[in-house]
Amino acid sequence: MNPAPITARIGLLACEVCRLVSRAPSTGDVAHCPRCGAALHTRKPASLVRTWAFLIAAMILYVPANVLPIMDTSSLFGTQNDTILSGIAFLWTSGSYVLAMVVFFASVLVPLLKMIALAILAGSVQMGSVRYRRTRTRLYRLIEFAGRWSMLDIYVVTILVALVQVSTLASIHAGPGAAAFGAVVVLTMFSATSFDPRLIWDTQEEAS
Amino acid sequence: MANNLDTSSVTFVACQECDLLHRHATLPPKGVARCVRCGAFLYRQAPSDSNERALALALTACILFVIANIYPIFGLEVQGTHTSTTLFGAVESLWDDNSRAVATLVFFTTIFVPAAELIGLTWVLVVLRSGSQGWGAVPILHFIERVKPWGMVEVFLLGVLVSLVKLAHIAIIEPGMALFTFGALMVFIAASAASFDADAAWVQLEAVN
Numbered sequence: 001m002n003p004a005p006i007t008a009r010i011g012l013l014a015c016e017v018c019r020l021v022s023r024a025p026s027t028g029d030v031a032h033c034p035r036c037g038a039a040l041h042t043r044k045p046a047s048l049v050r051t052w053a054f055l056i057a058a059m060i061l062y063v064p065a066n067v068l069p070i071m072d073t074s075s076l077f078g079t080q081n082d083t084i085l086s087g088i089a090f091l092w093t094s095g096s097y098v099l100a101m102v103v104f105f106a107s108v109l110v111p112l113l114k115m116i117a118l119a120i121l122a123g124s125v126q127m128g129s130v131r132y133r134r135t136r137t138r139l140y141r142l143i144e145f146a147g148r149w150s151m152l153d154i155y156v157v158t159i160l161v162a163l164v165q166v167s168t169l170a171s172i173h174a175g176p177g178a179a180a181f182g183a184v185v186v187l188t189m190f191s192a193t194s195f196d197p198r199l200i201w202d203t204q205e206e207a208s
Numbered sequence: 209m210a211n212n213l214d215t216s217s218v219t220f221v222a223c224q225e226c227d228l229l230h231r232h233a234t235l236p237p238k239g240v241a242r243c244v245r246c247g248a249f250l251y252r253q254a255p256s257d258s259n260e261r262a263l264a265l266a267l268t269a270c271i272l273f274v275i276a277n278i279y280p281i282f283g284l285e286v287q288g289t290h291t292s293t294t295l296f297g298a299v300e301s302l303w304d305d306n307s308r309a310v311a312t313l314v315f316f317t318t319i320f321v322p323a324a325e326l327i328g329l330t331w332v333l334v335v336l337r338s339g340s341q342g343w344g345a346v347p348i349l350h351f352i353e354r355v356k357p358w359g360m361v362e363v364f365l366l367g368v369l370v371s372l373v374k375l376a377h378i379a380i381i382e383p384g385m386a387l388f389t390f391g392a393l394m395v396f397i398a399a400s401a402a403s404f405d406a407d408a409a410w411v412q413l414e415a416v417n
Binding site for chain 1: 301318
């Protein structure tokens with residue numbers, strides 16, 4: 001098979017904003033898209049370093065996000081500190097199985113799998129792997145799409161705090177875990193946008 | 209062959225996920241072009257009236273956005289005490305509760321980004337429709353492209369539903385106007401974004417400028 005025309009290899013640059021393909025300038029200056037003016041890069045700058053930095057920060061914060069309470073409830077029956085997992089356990093034991101699974105999926109599984117997937121993507125690129133390129137590209141697409149759903153519990157806490165805080169029956173406050181959890185979601189999203197999926201295919205070009 | 213590309217006579221499209229270069233081909237109506245190597249979306253043949261449709265949907269979404277933010281999401285009745293909250297009221301409660309980081313995050317993802325995206329998209333579509341040079345269409349399109357992943361109205365709606373079920377155990381729930389409006393808003397934001405033909409918009413903006 002003929003080597004495929006890879007944009008970067010034949011001296012062209014694709015704009016990441018308006019997608020116009022233009023000629024790379026011969027000088028070493030920073031190129032700008034002739035149509036929309038966005039900065040042009042062959043690959044996202046320092047892609048792997050940035051991906052790892054955000055990812056490691058997210059992994060560290062994943063611990064307090066799950067250990068610390070995201071919600072403190074005090075009522076006539078005493079005070080209760082809910083972590084994400086105990087909140088899911090409560091939903092399950094009170095019979096809301098579907099909801100318990102939705103929350104478990106969005107709050108526990110999605111961020112965990114996303115971090116593992118990002119580590120696999122960044123690690124495999126770093127090692128120059130040429131295997132499962134199409135599957136890895138698909139994995140990246142999935143990560144970008146699914147990551148936002150982890151924000152679910154943050155919204156639940158927001159609404160509960162607002163509604164129950166003023167009531168006489170109970171009071172609910174956001175716990176320190178909520179900030180950690182929000183940070184995990186934001187950091188994994190930054191990590192995913194820093195990763196450049198084109199790197200997955202660059203390794204193949206050198207190998208073949 | 210690959211070294212003799214003449215970018216002036218033929219339009220090329222680079223795959224954003226694997227950098228493979230494709231020749232821009234005319235597609236059948238509603239056709240979608242995908243990268244032959246990695247399967248990523250390349251471009252589509254949007255209907256000629258797609259930006260008109262996007263404008264109508266975006267304007268509707270703007271109205272829904274205002275309604276969704278004015279009215280309470282839902283109310284609670286506990287032992288005769290009634291409480292209700294709007295989305296902004298919920299953000300304020302969090303802020304006053306000293307959860308400022310979380311309050312900022314919620315404000316940004318459910319109010320600021322969706323509003324900026326809707327207003328920006330409407331403005332760009334109005335500029336395109338008038339055919340004039342228009343102020344700010346290029347930077348606004350840049351901005352929309354950048355903040356898009358951070359608008360999370362649909363996740364918020366799921367969060368509202370989860371809290372509804374959690375609270376149903378301890379209180380009587382009165383669904384508010386905004387609850388249904390948020391549902392409709394989610395659909396209209398998605399529909400206007402899907403109708404918007406960004407490729408055509410860039411070509412037109414280039415021709416005008």
